[in-house]
Amino acid sequence: MAPNMPSLTTDPRAADALSRVRVLYTDLDGTLVAKGGSVLADASAAPSLVVAEQIVELNRAGLKVVPISGRGRIQLRELTQLLGWDGYIAEAGGIIVHGTGLDFSDRVDLGEWPDDAIPEGVTPFEAINDVRAAETLMEAFPGRIEHYAPWQLDREVSLLLRGCLDTAEGQAVLDALPLPLDLVDNGMLRSYGTLTCRDMPPHAYHVVPRGVSKARAIELDLAWRGLARDQAAAIGDSATDLQMADAVGVMALVANAFGSNGVTSGLAGTPRDNVWRTEGERTEGWAEFARAWLAAAR
Ligand SMILES: [Mg+2]
Numbered sequence: 001m002a003p004n005m006p007s008l009t010t011d012p013r014a015a016d017a018l019s020r021v022r023v024l025y026t027d028l029d030g031t032l033v034a035k036g037g038s039v040l041a042d043a044s045a046a047p048s049l050v051v052a053e054q055i056v057e058l059n060r061a062g063l064k065v066v067p068i069s070g071r072g073r074i075q076l077r078e079l080t081q082l083l084g085w086d087g088y089i090a091e092a093g094g095i096i097v098h099g100t101g102l103d104f105s106d107r108v109d110l111g112e113w114p115d116d117a118i119p120e121g122v123t124p125f126e127a128i129n130d131v132r133a134a135e136t137l138m139e140a141f142p143g144r145i146e147h148y149a150p151w152q153l154d155r156e157v158s159l160l161l162r163g164c165l166d167t168a169e170g171q172a173v174l175d176a177l178p179l180p181l182d183l184v185d186n187g188m189l190r191s192y193g194t195l196t197c198r199d200m201p202p203h204a205y206h207v208v209p210r211g212v213s214k215a216r217a218i219e220l221d222l223a224w225r226g227l228a229r230d231q232a233a234a235i236g237d238s239a240t241d242l243q244m245a246d247a248v249g250v251m252a253l254v255a256n257a258f259g260s261n262g263v264t265s266g267l268a269g270t271p272r273d274n275v276w277r278t279e280g281e282r283t284e285g286w287a288e289f290a291r292a293w294l295a296a297a298r
Helices: 012-018 049-060 071-080 124-130 134-142 167-175 212-226 239-246 255-259 263-270 282-297
Strands: 024-026 064-067 087-090 095-098 105-108 145-148 159-163 181-190 203-209 232-236 250-253 275-277
Touching: 012 250, 012 282, 024 212, 024 282, 049 064, 049 282, 064 071, 064 095, 071 087, 071 095, 087 212, 095 212, 105 145, 124 134, 124 159, 124 203, 134 145, 134 159, 134 167, 134 203, 167 181, 167 203, 203 255, 212 232, 212 239, 232 239, 232 282, 239 263, 250 255, 250 263, 255 275
Parallel strands: 024 064, 024 232, 064 087, 232 250, 250 275
Antiparallel strands: 087 095, 095 105, 145 159, 159 203, 181 203
8 A cells, every 4th residue: 555655636745846847757557548448437447537638628738748658659659649749758768759740759768778789770679589588588487477469569679578577586587688678567467368377466567778767768858858857747557657756856656556566665665755646546546646737737
């Protein structure tokens, strides 16, 4: 659960910090969208305008909303355009894009890799596959990790996997490969797919060039936009989302985040004074953030 974490709606410090916010980086799965992926649903996935109404209000009020997700570029471009936004961050921080039409600018982040880490014409995704990162994890943890089909396709920077792993143990396996890679926990999933583990809920994982993260992508994007850290907020539900707290003034965790092991251990490991919780889960927590920002901005 959420030990002593102040509420975004009732803490006066949150209102003060929100009043400076001009851009919101929002996670999608488990945060902006309900179970099953709909934005037109309440926290229990029943049809609802709870989030849609607040998206319209934020668009009217001029808050920039930037989806930041493990999803790939094609998925995010469509969603961003549908919701009336104009930029997004894909593949867990690996791809930063401004603009959704034919006229767009993008940056691919290689994290700590030197510019010449991979040959011309080879994508980071292909380089990660060339060192057999997914196969090596599957051999080390049989039945506990697999490709997260069909979303593992059309990727450029990161692998997308589904599994039940201790991230430190998975990271140790990756560390033996001849390319510096990070294993990133991107939160709980509903389906085990063909996994045989049942001792923990299935999670989505990314394998990314070392250093690539949502937090680093936000820092790069804020510099690109000419905004300061305290002009940014982020909202999410997973361990990798919590790290966005290092790059923004206001970090909001939706209530369902506290069911995730990675989030509770992340909170215990690094005390932070800029993290708030919402009372609501998923879409309802997102709408709560929007109402709190609108109230603070007035
Ligand atoms: Mg999520």
